[in-house]
Amino acid sequence: MSPEVQRKLTTILAADAEGYSRVMQADEVRALGILQAARGVFSKFIQRHHGRIANTAGDGLIAEFPSVVEAVQCAIEVQQELSSKRRDPGGALHFRIGIHLGDVMVDGDDLLGEGVNLAARLQTMAEPGGILISQQVYDQVHAKLSVGFDYLGEKRPKNFSEDVPVYGVSHGKGKRKSEEKKHVPPVARSAQTSQSKVQSADRLRESVIRYAGIVGAICAALVIIDLVTGSPFWAHFPGIALVTLLCLYATPLLVRDGFSLMLARGGVVVGGLLLVNLATWSGYLWAMWPVGGILLIEIIRRLGFRKR
Known part of the structure; x- marks a missing residue:
């Protein structure tokens, strides 16, 4: 590890497009345009919520936020915006999003380490158009956002040695805390x-x-x-x-x-x-x-x- 690499605690958002290769095979030009439009949506909301894009490899991206609440709110607004665009003639891709609060290594503009890996694994486990968060994120945001949280149990991410508690975010418009599914985290239970x-x-x-x-x-x-x-x-x-x-x-x-x-x-x-x-x-x-x-x-x- 080079001397310039540092560690810090941050909120990592990992996102990836579902079915992008299939759209590319059907129409490369259209697929690229849809992906660029989706990246524009991500960029707009990430900046609005004081985050930054750390990596845009392939049809996914990694972003970080100093605030856990801002990261989850950004993900909710992105999914809502993409959902509305899918009703337009041009369409939009379905993105999976995973969010984790953890320790990462910073190498220039890149984020590395287990914290990034867990956010990416949560993203792969999410449904298209869905948002999954870790226990660390849930602990920080469940009392601060007027959305529902569904406890999905403990799951074993790929290449991880232990199970981790996973929560889904119900990000439908007009959702209120009084309507959210009641559940108790494992530790609290x-x-x-x-x-x-x-x-x-x-x-x-x-x-x-x-x-x-x-x-x-x-x-x-x-x-x-x-x-x-x-x-x-x-x-x-x-x-x-x-x-x-x-x-x-x-x-x-x-x-x-x-x-x-x-x-x-x-x-x-x-x-x-x-x-x-x-x-x-x-x-x-x-x-x-x-x-x-x-x-x-x-x-x-x-x-x-x-x-x-």
């Missing part, structure tokens, strides 16, 4: 999911504390009633049932995994049965039968799932 889980756990914890107070008050009232009536002690039976239900409700606070949660709740039920057995102890461990039945049902259920 993960953060929202984590936050939702934390909030759910907090709500469950508050409910368990509230129910524990209610269960405690009910048990105390049952004991007092039992003592006042002077009958054989019975308050421990509804007390055991209430505590067992409370523990079943609270187990998700301690165990999150589905299988572990099932085992924990099974243990709570077994513990409740054993307490009732002890409270009615007559020398016979009858709790082993319902406990064994529960285990047998679970074994049969799991074997059935495995066969499927």
